[in-house]
Amino acid sequence: MLNSYSGFRLFFRLALLLTLFMCVGALLGHIAIVTLLGTIGLLAWHYRQITRLNFWLWKDKKLTPPQGQGSWEGVFNGIYRLQGKNRRRVGQLATLLARFRQGAEALPDAAVVLDAELNILWCNKLAQLILGFVWPQDSGQRIDNLIRHPDFSDYLKKADFKEPLEMPSPVSDKRLLEIRLMIYGDRQLLLIARDITRIHQLEGMRKDFVANVSHELKTPLTVLQGYLEIMQSMEEDDSPNQKPLSLMQQQTLRMQSMVEQLLALSRIEDAVDIDLSKTVNMKLMMDILKEEAKALAGDEYTLAFNCEAGLNAHGSEIQLRSACSNLISNALRYTAPGGVITVTWRSVATGGLFSVKDTGVGIAPQHINRLTERFYRVDDARSSKTGGTGLGLAIAKHALSHHHSELNVTSEYGKGSTFSFIIPLHLLDRQ
Ligand code: ADP
Numbered sequence: 001m002l003n004s005y006s007g008f009r010l011f012f013r014l015a016l017l018l019t020l021f022m023c024v025g026a027l028l029g030h031i032a033i034v035t036l037l038g039t040i041g042l043l044a045w046h047y048r049q050i051t052r053l054n055f056w057l058w059k060d061k062k063l064t065p066p067q068g069q070g071s072w073e074g075v076f077n078g079i080y081r082l083q084g085k086n087r088r089r090v091g092q093l094a095t096l097l098a099r100f101r102q103g104a105e106a107l108p109d110a111a112v113v114l115d116a117e118l119n120i121l122w123c124n125k126l127a128q129l130i131l132g133f134v135w136p137q138d139s140g141q142r143i144d145n146l147i148r149h150p151d152f153s154d155y156l157k158k159a160d161f162k163e164p165l166e167m168p169s170p171v172s173d174k175r176l177l178e179i180r181l182m183i184y185g186d187r188q189l190l191l192i193a194r195d196i197t198r199i200h201q202l203e204g205m206r207k208d209f210v211a212n213v214s215h216e217l218k219t220p221l222t223v224l225q226g227y228l229e230i231m232q233s234m235e236e237d238d239s240p241n242q243k244p245l246s247l248m249q250q251q252t253l254r255m256q257s258m259v260e261q262l263l264a265l266s267r268i269e270d271a272v273d274i275d276l277s278k279t280v281n282m283k284l285m286m287d288i289l290k291e292e293a294k295a296l297a298g299d300e301y302t303l304a305f306n307c308e309a310g311l312n313a314h315g316s317e318i319q320l321r322s323a324c325s326n327l328i329s330n331a332l333r334y335t336a337p338g339g340v341i342t343v344t345w346r347s348v349a350t351g352g353l354f355s356v357k358d359t360g361v362g363i364a365p366q367h368i369n370r371l372t373e374r375f376y377r378v379d380d381a382r383s384s385k386t387g388g389t390g391l392g393l394a395i396a397k398h399a400l401s402h403h404h405s406e407l408n409v410t411s412e413y414g415k416g417s418t419f420s421f422i423i424p425l426h427l428l429d430r431q
Contacts, residue, residue, distance in 0.1 A: 010071050017042060046072075053079075109194045116187035118143050118156065130195055132171040143191070146170070152179070166196070176200050211266040214259045221259060225252045254389075261391040264322060265374070268398045274316040276403075279429050282312050282345055282352075285321055289343065293328050300337035308346040310431040313423045319399035326392040327356040327419045333388065335360030335416070351405075352428050355420035363411040372397040372407060403427060 018035065025034030049072040056065050057079075068076030101124075104111050110127035114120060119140050123133050131147065138146060144153055147170050155165045161181040169175040178194045232245045286307040293303055313320065324343075331341045339359040346353055363371070367378045375390035397407055400421050411417035 013071065109192045112143065112191040112193075114143055114189040114191060116189075118189070120146075121188075127193065130169055130171060130175070130177065131193060132169075155179070155181075169195070207266055207269060210262055211270075214262040214266070217255070217259050218263075221252055221256050225249065225256065228252060258389045258391070261389045261395065265391055265395050265398065268319055268322065268395055268402070271316065271319070272402065274319065274402050276314050276427060278314065278316070280313045280315060280317045280320055283307055283309065285317065285324070286343070286345055289321070289324055289328060292325060293332065293341070293343070296329060296332050297341070301332060301335065302340045304340070304342045306342070306344045306346065308352075311345065311347050311352055312429040312431065313352055313403070314427040314429055315403045315423075316399075319402060323396040323399040323421070324354060324356075326396045330392055330419070331356045331358035331360065331417075334358065339416075347428070347430075348422065350422055351425045352423040353420060354423070355418055357416065357418040359416040362413040362415050362417055363409070364413045365411075368409050368411060371409060 017038065021035045021038030022031055024038075025031035028034060049068070049070075052066050053072070053076065056062070056076075060066075063083075065076040065080045068074070101122075104124045107124060107126070110124065110130050112120060112123040112127050112131070112133075119142055120133070120138055122139070123131075123135060127133055128135055133146060144156055149167050149170065151165060151167045155161075161183070165179045167177055167179065169177050174197070175195055176197045178196045180192045180194075182190045182192070184190055228245060228249045232242065232249065235241050235245065286305060290303070290305045293305075297303055328341070328343060335341065335358045341359075342355075342357040344353065344355045344357075363378055367376075370376050371378075372393045374394045376393075377388060377390045393407065400406055404424050404427060405421045408420050408422075409417065410420075
């Protein structure tokens with residue numbers, strides 16, 4: 001209770017001094033005057049201590065405080081201790097910041113920290129290299145004043161950062177960047193930019209390679225197919241060569257259909273900028289699809305086509321037809337004869353719904369997410385038997401993505417599946 005900084009100790013000290021002044025005053029016979037002079041002296045001493053403290057706090061460069069006396073000793077030492085603590089904290093924060101910056105510099109991507117008003121707070125060296133920032137001159141500048149590409153301004157305006165943005169680098173048109181923005185903390189933004197020129201080039205090379213090889217394979221396969229037909233017709237019906245020849249013909253036909261599908265896929269992949277102002281007459285398209293389906297189904301399936309009148313879509317007729325006809329031919333191929341296939345085109349709250357429902361083999365849940373991958377087949381044996389190439393749904397997925405839509409699959413193993421997609425409202429045309 002009576003430690004050196006306690007209030008009681010201060011009070012006892014004051015009381016002691018006053019008693020001392022009064023005793024001396026009593027001895028000299030002037031209690032009031034001696035007590036008053038003693039109190040004035042005490043105040044003057046305290047005033048001097050305050051002046052020393054002020055001088056040390058504001059003028060003196062020394063780190064250690066002046067030697068405090070009496071009740072001021074605790075105050076001086078306390079301030080010194082607080083200062084020490086703060087210095088240690090600042091040191092720790094500086095180390096942390098340095099470590100964070102070293103980490104951000106080691107990132108393989110350009111990183112830029114922005115505040116809520118899109119002003120640049122910090123960027124790493126790679127950002128200066130691929131985004132052309134000059135540091136520290138560009139600190140505090142709005143990022144859209146420095147990156148002046150219209151796509152980037154639209155991206156910022158929309159403020160929907162779920163998908164990355166691809167745009168040419170502000171430093172060189174030949175370099176392609178992938179930009180991602182992430183909101184964190186108190187509405188701060190982290191921009192990450194990655195150079196994807198090489199990936200883009202490789203992707204282009206892959207597409208060209210597939211398209212060229214498929215194209216080059218077309219002619220030899222047609223020649224092969226033609227000669228096989230002639231050879232087969234020249235053989236007697238009971239000739240032992242008939243079986244191998246017909247097997248060879250089957251396989252060439254399969255290869256031909258795979259080449260056709262590969263070409264169709266690369267054509268659709270390339271046609272990103274389709275004319276979305278064109279109207280596709282869906283009634284007409286459904287009639288053609290119905291005729292095709294009838295030809296494939298023969299009398300073995302029950303087909304039901306329901307089409308809402310006057311409901312049309314905008315986009316590419318070839319691509320939409322390719323997507324729909326792949327879904328219908330799949331429904332027929334993966335449904336045993338006697339099954340029911342229902343094809344529907346009608347309006348729903350979010351747009352125009354196209355769906356193909358079958359009563360076929362169904363798909364186990366673990367396969368559903370992978371169906372649109374190239375060459376993915378649930379059951380290789382069944383797929384080859386039915387003439388499948390594993391490309392039909394990949395084609396449908398690409399065609400639909402060009403129409404701002406995606407494929408939905410619901411299925412119950414052994415009972416049947418429904419493949420559907422919704423053409424969004426802005427691509428619908430009602431008459
Ligand atoms: P494929 O040419 O092999 O049919 P797709 O890309 O069209 O290739 O389909 C991929 C796989 O999805 C198929 O191999 C098949 O296993 C499965 N599939 C597609 N449609 C259906 C369906 N209607 N019912 C059951 N399985 C299906």
